Amino acid sequence: MIGRSPAPLRIHHLTRFLCLAVGILFSLSALTAWGQSPADSSIGPTVDHTKTSKFLKTYCAECHGPDTQESDLRLDQLQPDFSHATTASTWIEVMDKINLGEMPPEGSTMPSSDEAASVADWIASELRLAERTKLSAQGRVILRRMNRAEYANTVRDLLKLNFLPGESPESLLPPDGTAEGFDKVSVALMLDPSLLDKYFEVAQRIADSAIVEGPPPFPTEKMRLEMEDIAENRAIHYLCATPGIECLEKAIVLMQGSTRSYGVMKYPGLRQEIPIEGMYRIRVRAWGEPGEDGQPVVMRVRQDHPSADQQLLLETEVTETPQVYEIVVPRDPKCGEYNVSIVNETGFQLSSRVGNDIRRLQQKAGEAKDFEQVMRLQSRQQMENLTWGKPNPDAADRTKLRKLVVDWLECEGPLYEQWPPKSHETLFFRGEAAEENEPYLHDIFARFLPQAFRRPVTPDEIDHVVALCQGELDAGESFHDAVRTGLVAVLCSPKFLYLSEPSAAVDKRPLDDWELASRLSYFLWSSMPDEQLFDLARAGKLRDPQTLAEQVDRMLADEKVTGLTNGFGAQWLKTGEFRNFMPDARLYRAYDEKLGEAMVRQTLAFFDQILRSDESALAFIDSDWTMLNERLARFYEIEGIKGEAFRRVSLPPGSPRGGLLGMAGVAMRGSDGNRTKPVNRGVYVRDVLFNDPPNPPPPNAGEVEPNIQGERLTVRERLVQHQQIASCAACHRTIDSYGFALENFNVIGQWRDQQDGEDFRGRNAPPIDASGTLPNGKAFEGFVQFKSLLMEQDERFARGLAEKMLVYALGRPVEPGDRGLIDELANQMQQQNYTLSSLIRGIVLSDAFQTK
Template identity: 30%
Template sequence: MPRSFFSSVFVSAITVLTLLLGCFAMPGRAQELAGPSRAFFSRYCFDCHGDGADEGGVQLDTISTDLGDRATFATWERVFDRVRDGEMPPADAEQPSADDRRDFLGTLQQSLHQSHAESKGTILRRLNRREYQNTMNDLFGTHLDLASMLPEDGRFREFDNVGASLNLSMVQLQSYIDAADAVMDQAIASTSEPPEIRVTDANYAQTREGEVHLGKSWKLLDDGAVVFFRSQSYPTGMLRTANVHQAGWYKVAVTGYAYQSREPITFSIGATTFARGAEKPTFAYRAFEPGPAQTVQIEAWIDDRYMIDLEPWGIADQDNSIRKHGIDQYQGPGLAILNVRLEGPITESFPSRGHRLIFDGIDRVETTSGKSRQSRRSRQAEFEIRSEDPSRDTAQAIRRVARAAFRRPVTDREIAPFLELFEQQRGNGIDFEPALRTAVAAIFCSPDFLFLRESADWLDDHALAARLSFFLTRTTPDQALLADADAGRLTGNPETLLRHSRRLLKDPRGKRFVEDFTDAWLNLRDIDFTSPDQKLFPEYDSFLQASMLEESRRFFAALIEQNASVVNLVDSEFAMLNNRLAEHYDLDLKLGPEIRQVTLPRDSVRGGLLGQASVLKVSANGTNTSPVVRGVYVLERLLGVSPPPPPPGIPGVEPDIRGASTLRELLDKHRDVDSCRHCHSMIDPPGFALESFNPIGGWRDHFRSLGKGEKVDRIAHGRPVRYRIGPPVDATGRMSDGTTFENYVQFRRLLASDPDRLAQTLVTKLLTFATGREMGFSDRPEIERLVNQSRDQGHGVRDLVQSVVASEIFRKK
């Protein structure tokens, strides 16, 4: 693109940034606390929190009353909750009368509610990276990793779509320009005809690798199949003759069978490249049965210069028999591959949606067609725009693009700056098409696209359409939703909004909601943050990681689809499993590599989120587990409690693999500190219960050790394990209310016994994700109403999602 493109758009973007500088301050005015009774504090609280005492880091005789300060507000909110729940004053102290407690809470509640109500409201919220990527790809029909081109989004607790955490910088604006340019490069047709669909049949025997490895590591059968006998590090399953020269969607059909095996053989279908540092994706896991040849087919996006890569799983030459006795004498199971067929690129439409969005009604004519050697080699043509009325054609295109980008009708005044930018470009001698591209790029760098513009108080129809769509499909509203917004049917009839929510939950794009919400809420996006110690956990592999992520996502999707009770979040009779997870969980089930719903044995530890390997991995560090870390995870994600950080000068308790007893002694000593006792009485019990699971989600009765201990007779990936049996696990505990449990299953039942709390937490998380703002004190009555409303129906998860959409919180700024 010409330099003028970047300079013009960047100048426009700087103007946008200037206009937005004031949008990130917390709204509302400072609110002074209407002085709670000092007499109440003096009589019941100052022994621990006044006159120089500051248990938990709180001094109530010196604390500020400026509720406009977030830290001050949070402290008073915590005081309210602990007095309301009977935790303050502590049980061994003098207790206030019912009237004293009621009067104190009433006064404090009124002040907190008023302050939060005046300051809350979704700040002008920017699209986060995922929303931006989805929207651009959906509007233009592209398939680009735009998120990686943008700076990482800020997070508020779990979520990365909360407006207060989403800033905007010059670097980000330049990234938006680059991203818009990349999208248009892919979307705008560079040829007059759609790309030719090529069909390639490939076989490992007819490759350079086959010449080297047949008869050594690979076996050639009479039917032409090539057999792999082990999960391959070298030689790999790269098939260089099944390669891609143009990025796009491809059908991949693999034909083969399980060789010398009574059981199916699982394998991965992926792609590899010679490019250094490039991602090597795995598209799917499939299995071949013994017997006649079978064909499995998948459809995947494959980038150019990639080759198909097949890798068997779960088979190994444990005794090196092939090296010792030759491949023809080997009797172990193998994966036989007869043929790989690659068909594509398959185009959804030609030209693309983005091309039509920009050029519909404009005469774009090819001027060259393979006339030069360079054109023949690149198969690209040159085009020019022929227009009798450039101003009219440009105005129509700009209006159409702006309407799609801004998610609502646009006025002449709103599109005028982009038309002016186009005319400036033309006046500087820029051709029609690059000048139009500059104007289009400016539209996609404008605040009306990058931000969800929402009016004060009740949202209008188009703001509601955008909020619903970005909530449930993570992208811009579709035509059906926009049509009802244009007609004013979303604000006028709540049932219309609910009807669209039901439709969008069934939309294929609804998988994005499940993925993005669970990635944030359960922290699944950090699954790669730690790498399990291969000496302690040699069974961990990429198939297990892919399976554990899919398990949790499919489980939550099933709860929505079946409208299952929220109790299933912690105690479910079913799980979403495949053969890899069944092996990992020691379940005697005959399953294939595809995830499917399975009824669990009675009292199985795998029912619910806390028994799922993904959750257990992201709440550990890859080597050991910490009851504190896992305890906080349970409190925040499932019970809606956010423990405050340790007081200044109080060190945390580090995980210790010397054994549960030693760690318990450390935590018992920690709880003897006055400022730590209350929080750790809540945090530690859930963490102790989860000690029955190791850092990769396997069940354990003993810790694993690399030092002393009994040897373990076990094979992992064809090799004996090196770890030893360590000290026994103690998963007993006492909850903060005095209730005790002897093991994880009993602890899980305690959680399941309070479905209202589980529902309240889930509703709060959904509302935060849907609205892009933190739920606060003045939202509590509405959230309680939603929970009460769903109680008689058993707190079905789909019902809770629907109640969120119908709520006043969702429909207001």
């Protein structure tokens, strides 16, 4: 975990100065000194614009030609030079006027809608090409720094350091820039002085946590609350008088409500239970008594915490025989108490709003430990209708109710894997008894720097860091503080932050084994190479094709491949956008934060399963299985799934949940919290599945408006009206059908056959129309037929996926020169069951991946 400890101010200022100075110089000189300036690149010949030139002369020259230049705009001599800012802005104006139907003006000779759309599409494609040209480097991968996820993963693996929620460098560093949909592209990952300053702060925290002094600040302690202690505590005697809770001699029975640690479980010598942030073991001894409905008893363990995503700790079925349920979770002093409750899914509630007289009698009975009297009063309260609301007739017979019986609660922590931690041992490899002198400093960084810089280092590089540390020792600082200073300097050095592949040559060159090891590991793991890759690089064997293919297979089987899931998978599938809009709580009551989390996790788990099991990537279009946990399965009305963990589940016949487009998260992304947005969903399908995003809409294109008072038009009907605008039809005809096909999924992804949300409720709501015609002319009647038509476009899908992953792997845009490679990768996928592993191997073994 990362923590804070005081360090000498002088050290911090010195190291900060050195980091900023070196970083700024490096950033200013890196692109030019290393011969990698993107400004020198070009992509090749521009597409022939004869057709567009003829269009402009026919329909535009009358107002914008040699004789007349309305608005000082002349188009008959407009050149297809989209790299020139002024010329490009003129083309953008032409495209926007065509899309808006403002050019040619009314009364002029008018082009057909197909002619206008063709010219607008050509301009848009040329603008995209020019943008990629601007970002390109003639097929070469230019120098880039690690993004924040890679930085966090590298620190984790370099120092064997685990992070608590909210304490990872990924959480502490500012968001990275993106290009081409990914935060891996070089031109979006520059390094400026303000970011270097943030890197320094994060490096300080890492160094303070990685290097420790003396014994743990708080030893591990175990605190237990036996339920019989509740009756002994006068501050909480009310619990036994609460409807829905029974106090037995040595246990407490929950029919509703919860029991908690009550501040009784305090760390020795402190006023709170949690003395410091860290990992804690929570244990509960409990069992269940099923009620009349025969349903299992579900126990939930929660903690007080300001962050909603850290509140739920455990939710599980309990057996009828006593068992100890255990979880190890991060906790901190902000957590306060934790509580154990029974999950009541039937909606049954015992009223807690009792009459004052009965409440006083119950209080006295609780203080006297007269539990029989407490229960008698509770029954009287329900039978005599002394609550503010009408009592539930089932409340008098509690044999019908499910019960959770809790014996004791226990919290143990803070937990330490070892002390000193592995991070400390990684640096001080000779142990605490070693002589603390300059030769030891030299040996420490002679071992550490090659790992941190991911290559062999020079004696000067080692001496530079050692001299910095020795300066601290000479100034009277401790040996540990001196090494901290060296560690901070290393962690904010450009040689650590950048994935360095230096080259001053004009021509491409092969990567050396060290560079190839890093490019491979940051592609598949989003982290530094491990020792096996370093060993192969050291021996000069990694470039051997068979060895490289074997390493790809090994790395894909490693747990660190979650870096590819959380990096490429999350950004390709846009899971970070699933919860951009919060569903209207009044209209969509089935939604809660836990469900929203499960929606995101399902999509990532689906990608991870396809990757690890070498499944066909066509499963993203359609499949007879999906990934579910209990919360999401309940939402999808699929039975038999228990627990928080996601697992592969075969779908029942007729289920619409197969593939990416059947996932609730995708549906919610294509909504605004109140209504579905078919255009947004259609853009998602084209972009994600086929890497074919539509042209950007013209300015002031607007959106499909909500129903005005008195109207009851569906979103589809309003969108069809929108399409009647001539300037809108050309774009929408290539987008809307993809979105209409998903209309059976409402705002939160529930399947519906009738409209819901907005003003639509009840039996009279209009039926869903999910039919449409794809741009290729093939029609479908609903979601099932739609997916079958998408499956026919498997080659298009493979090409789009190959383009996306190539951008991610190389950290640069796809260029015209990559066309042959992309064709080869797509063909290879088709021949090998469209697996992600075949695509990955093809990329890694390509010249593009192995050259600089």
